[in-house]
Amino acid sequence: MTTQLKICGIHSLSEIQELKDLPIDYFGCIFAPKSPRYVSVDLAKDIVTEIHSVGKLAVGVFVNTPIHELQQIQQQTNIDILQLHGNESVEDCSSLHNAGYTLWKAFSVYDALPDITLYQPYIQYPLFDTKGIVEGGNGTRFNWEILKNLSPYSYILAGGLEVNNVQEALCYHPAILDVNSKVECNHRKNRSLVEKIIRKLAD
Template sequence: MSCKVKICGLKNREDARTAIEAGADYLGCVFFPPSPRHVEPQNAAEVFDMIGDADVLRVGLFVDPSDDQLMEVLNHVRLDIIQLHGHETPSRVEEVRLNFGLPVMKALPIETAQDVEAARAYDKVADRLLFDAKPPKGATRPGGNAIAFDWNLLTDTSWDSPWMLAGGLNVENVKDAIAQSGCKAVDVSSGVEAEKGVKSPELIEKFIAAVKG
């Protein structure tokens, strides 16, 4: 089975079409205003409309959202997965799953082996896990910082929840990242951008080809 790919931080229909045609398995939109990839719900609906009948999952990224904030987006956008990328506790993850009846993917910041062990509190609680690099001090957002962590920290680890690798991935390093971590899915945002918040169709195509080729 080839590794699955999530293209996150999409802001327009054209980039969504490129990702779908190149073979993406997940499309992600960011609902977090400090991010240069933030979109309003109406724009996200247009992005996800491009999926049509394709076998691609719609992911909405939120950072410590209230139920009202989640509902505001869900009133406009059909999502398949809610991605929580803040400081949400295991109990909050479970609460969101129950309140909204959607699978939840929890992003977890990794820098050390201790961080990997701390992530186990979310195993079997979240439907999926996303291991991302811990943001640098002073960062205004928890992800999309073009920083990688030591992928060997995940080598030979075992998880009940399916997991995805993120953090500083790009065309040049994604094959090594897959080989070292043993991941079955990868998530990229900044690594397929021409400039911050602006996707490169060419890099999207090359990234997916590198993963699936």
């Protein structure tokens, strides 16, 4: 098994058009209004259409969005995976799982992992990201040593991933690397920086 790549924070049609031919497994759109990469439902529809046109998967990132609203956005945009990045409960995840949704649940960490046992029956992957104040990601890394005893390819790693630390991250065998702000120039995804990440994954 090899580690897959997600590029998150796509917030313009031109970004996805520039990146969609690259070997990227998932593209993420953030629906948290306080995020600088927030996308509207109407824009997300167009972005997801582009993602699906090349056979890739679209991930919607939500922060404490009411269940009925989340389901409505999924139906309107046709996103494939719901990434819950707030304080969503086990009951929320159970309800969505039982309704047929594929879930990734984010957990904010720094130097210790939370007990996620109750969530695990309902989520495809836990996503470990750095504690911070910005909804939908903060662009900083946590102490990756806390991951060393996890089963290989059983979780998603996010937070501060960039060209200079991707190979170190791969030593911990995440299922997916979730990359966002560190592949941007002037607040938009930069193809050259993304290609450098891809080359590191291939080494």
